[in-house]
Amino acid sequence: MKTEHVMIALSIAAALATLPSITQASASNQALAGINTAEAPRVTQTVDNRVTSSLSNTHLAFVSHTTPTAAVDDAMPMNHMQLILRPSASRAVALQALIAAQHDPSSAKFHQWITPEEFGTTFGVVDGDIAAVKSWLIAQGFTVNGVYPNKTQIDFSGTAGQVRQAFHTQENRYVVNHENHVANAGDISVPAALSGVIVGVAGLNDFRPQPLHKAQVAQFDHGKNKFMIKPSSTAGTPGHLAVNFVGGSRGLAPYDMQTIYNTSSLYTSGLTGTGINIAVVEDADMDVTDWPNFVSTFGLGGYGGTFKQYQPQLTPTTGNCTDPGGATPDEESLETVLDSEYSTAMAPGANIWVATCSDLDSNNFFGGVYTAADNLINNSSAAGRPNIISASYGYGEGFTDSASKTAIDLMWAQADAEGISVFVSSGDSGSNPSFNGSIINGVGIDANSFATSPNDTAVGGTDTADVLDGTTSKYFNSSYNAVYGSAKSYVPELTWNESCGNVLAAQKLVGLSALQFCKNALIYDPYGEYVTSESGSGGPSSVDAKPSWQRIVYGAPKDQSRDLPDVSLFGGSYGGYTWAILCSGAYPCTPNFVDPVYLIGGTSLSAPMFAGIQALIDQGLSQAGLSANQGNAAPTLYELARNEYGAPTGKSPSTLAGCNSSNGTSGTSKCVFHNITTGGNSTQCIQIAEFAQTTPDCYFYGTIQNFLQAYGPTKVGLTATSTSKYNANTAAFSAGPGWSFANGLGSVNAGNLLSAWKKFVNAP
Structure with a gap:
């Protein structure tokens, strides 16, 4: 020795x-x-x-x-x-x-x-x-x-x-x-x-963190003009839809997203994302025929967008990125399909780079997704580095070791310094992002460790409010157009939340508070098969400090933490009524949808859509003679939101109320942001006696005697910052004026966002 x-x-x-x-x-x-x-x-x-x-x-x-x-x-x-x-x-x-x-x-x-x-x-x-x-x-x-x-x-x-x-x-x-x-x-x-x-x-x-999406196979019914979700055997598993709306489900097409978030107005002026490279980072391949099928089906072929799927390498190579496989219809990753297609949906002229690395090559916590992003950011050639990265994976900070968390934060800081804009999904399970497809238990409030860096923009999830409000005819046509769209305009939004904690659903469906709605559900759901934490995620970081730009807007919490999300776009719906249409290898899109397709949702949908919006901003600024690279979008977004919502203290401008998403098309046409004040992401949480563990940050309202007919006595509650009382102030978390943990700054009007962005950077 x-x-x-x-x-x-x-x-x-x-x-x-x-x-x-x-x-x-x-x-x-x-x-x-x-x-x-x-x-x-x-x-x-x-x-x-x-x-x-x-x-x-x-x-x-x-x-x-x-x-x-x-x-x-x-x-x-x-x-x-x-x-x-x-x-x-x-x-x-x-x-x-x-x-x-x-x-x-x-x-x-x-x-x-x-x-x-x-x-x-x-x-x-x-x-x-x-x-x-x-x-x-x-x-x-x-x-x-x-x-x-x-x-x-x-x-x-x-x-x-x-x-x-x-x-x-x-x-x-x-x-x-x-x-x-x-x-x-x-x-x-x-x-x-x-x-x-x-x-x-x-x-x-x-x-490994999981992709942040939820998918169903559905067949279009031309008589009802709706998609009929194919039943699946889910007995004994949590997360059934709390309410199955009769008459089928709605599938949103790219046209609908473009109309709701007003990207279509930019296309008419030639801004489609042309010349901008969007990299979606993945750990599995997709069938490369999916993307052209999607482009053709939804009339996006005339914009000149491109697609490539490859493994990004360093020079000289370390050998840490090999093809993960999965490029066949039966093996492909729906996450990869979703990210590539819906970044194109918003920026149909952009170049889509599907960058994939195998998890088997990289033992780090985020596996191939981390390696793909890291290798892109460290590419020695400017042509090999994208303008934008979208990452739709996540896990809580409580489940991430310090070395992996530091590596993530260093990577996104480097991307920011190089001018690369990074968008990360905030998560799909309310106040703890680690439970997509399951139920929060054994842990409390947390935030996605892949997104809490101060050098990326976290994107949460919204739901369209028209279904619960009974205003669908005001915002959607009764039939689809030639590219399968039906949206008329911007549609009011609420926080995406599929649990009984959805306050608007409780109010509109049964005239009760969310808490009472949940208590009543115990009568009709004795085994907890409808208990779910599925919702757009938000929460404070326990690792990263609050950046100065996150303190400047009305509603910003007076904590010391980097808080999520920053912004939100459509992620899913209560009762599974509204989804996005996906063209996959196993279920390709066919004319008039004579064959089944996947309907999909999640903040995995929200993040690539915002990446597509950023591509339009980048092209618009480039045409004005500025850099096509903007780095982290969040600092600019918060500056623009302060103009609309006001500062944390002092008198608020009239636009704080005027830009409320609930106003719909009345008065919001000139707003950059749609301030989402309805709903919240307080979802159900459980504590199973058999596991002999506690679940903090959960207000328990009842007990399921034999959870899923397998686990015995189980407490069930709603996520909250108090274990002794539950209301709008203690729910984790409620939407509200200005910034909120439920939806950040809200969603955007892309056309107005570009105008405000150009003014902020003094572009002609």
């Missing part, structure tokens, strides 16, 4: 000796002028494997309360782990100062974007420290596949035995929610000399 220690120390010393002691950032780019981040390496002591430091929160906390089924064999390969490096505090501050200036129209650095290499040299970890860490990894027997240009991550591979010896943590097998998983049992430790520059390792567990 003594000899091994000496050899490690000598190899690292040799690596350090070949490097300058000070690293000076390049100032060739105007954005970096005046920024001096020169610093000496922080690894100054001999690296001794016998002197270690534990890195906190580098394992999943809930694993500590789960009994492993077995230890992982030492020989198990662990490929393409990411060692996440920690830039110095001064460099982190300098980065945030630059990004703020890049979004400030009065700054000389406004829209002066940087490259991945400039990011790494100026804001990453200095070369001497990287060399020290690389040498140590190699000395432990790992293969270093490459250092990313951002100089904040090292891609490396090895075995479970090497991980155990080097990082002092055991990889175990666990069964969680009836699924087999691998995870490290405890926090990792590294040599104390390196602990100041290492955050942790992303890739020590295989828990």
Whole structure:
């Protein structure tokens, strides 16, 4: 052991000796002028494997309360782990100062974007420290596949035995929610000399966030002019539709989305997203015939949009992105289909890049989705980096280890500094995004860790209010046009919420409060088969601090957290009445829908649609002589919302009330935002006695004696910030004037958004 220690120390010393002691950032780019981040390496002591430091929160906390089924064999390969490096505090501050200036129209650095290499040299970890860490990894027997240009991550591979010896943590097998998983049992430790520059390792567990959508197969009934959802055997499972509207369901086409959010007015002036590249990042392929089928069916072929599906690589390649497969009709990912088609629905002239990487190549928490985004952002060629990224996956911060969360935040900050606009779905299960398709239990309020970075824009979900309001004939024609659309105009919206916590449904259907509606449901649903948490998500981050731009608008909570969502678009409907139409390989769209199709919803629909709207904004600004890249959209969106909703204090402008979504077409035609004040995303939550665990942030209103006829006595409640009372102030969370956890700033009128954006950036 003594000899091994000496050899490690000598190899690292040799690596350090070949490097300058000070690293000076390049100032060739105007954005970096005046920024001096020169610093000496922080690894100054001999690296001794016998002197270690534990890195906190580098394992999943809930694993500590789960009994492993077995230890992982030492020989198990662990490929393409990411060692996440920690830039110095001064460099982190300098980065945030630059990004703020890049979004400030009065700054000389406004829209002066940087490259991945400039990011790494100026804001990453200095070369001497990287060399020290690389040498140590190699000395432990790992293969270093490459250092990313951002100089904040090292891609490396090895075995479970090497991980155990080097990082002092055991990889175990666990069964969680009836699924087999691998995870490290405890926090990792590294040599104390390196602990100041290492955050942790992303890739020590295989828990994966799920795509944020919900789909049903439906057959169009020409006699009823509705889609009839095909029944499926769901007995003994939660989440049945609380109310099945008679007469079928409505399928929204691209024409409807374009009409409701007023992108169609921009097409007439030639703004269709032409020249703008939208990347949707995925971990599975789609049937490439779907997209042209969608474009042809809905009359989008004349706009010149393009499509490609590929695996983004680094130069030189690390080999961490291979084809995940699934390009056949029976294997394709509906998530990938949805993202590609509905970004096109809003920006029919844009170039759609379907960037896919296999989860099997990347052990990091977000798998192929993270790798695809990361490789795009770090592409050495400007032509290989998109203008916009849409990511429709998520999991709560409470289920994300610190290394993975840091890696996500660093990635989105880099994208922002490069001018890439990132849109992330906020989630599909109310105040905790980790329960799409199931019910919140065992945990409390949380937010999507993929979206809580201050450098991306989180998109929540809305529902059209016409069905519950009984105003469908006012906003929709009774028959479809040539491209299967029927919307007449903007339609009032409420928060998408499929549970009995939907306040508008409770009021309109039975004349009760949501709480009483839920209590009454226990009589008709004795086994809890209709209990659900399905809803657009929102909530405060427990990791990321509130950015300054999120404090400036009416309704912003007075907390210190990055709060979600930022904006919202259509995500789904109460009772499963309204969906978006999808053209898939298994169910392609046929003329007049003589064959079945998928109907789909979720914030996985909302995020790519907003990405499409951003493409229209980008093209419009480019035609005005400005950069086609806008970086994170959120800072500008909040500035524009302050003009419409007012500041957190002081007298509110008349437009706060005038732009209320409930006004519909009356008075909102000049608004940038539709302020959604109806509903909320307080959904059902449960506490199963058999599991001997508590569910915080849940107001329990009753008990199901044998939940799903299998789990025995189970408390059922509504998500709330109080466990002793439930009302509009304690529901988690209610919609309201200005910003809210239910829908952020609300939805947008794309035509008015472009006009206001151009004015904000002083575009002609």
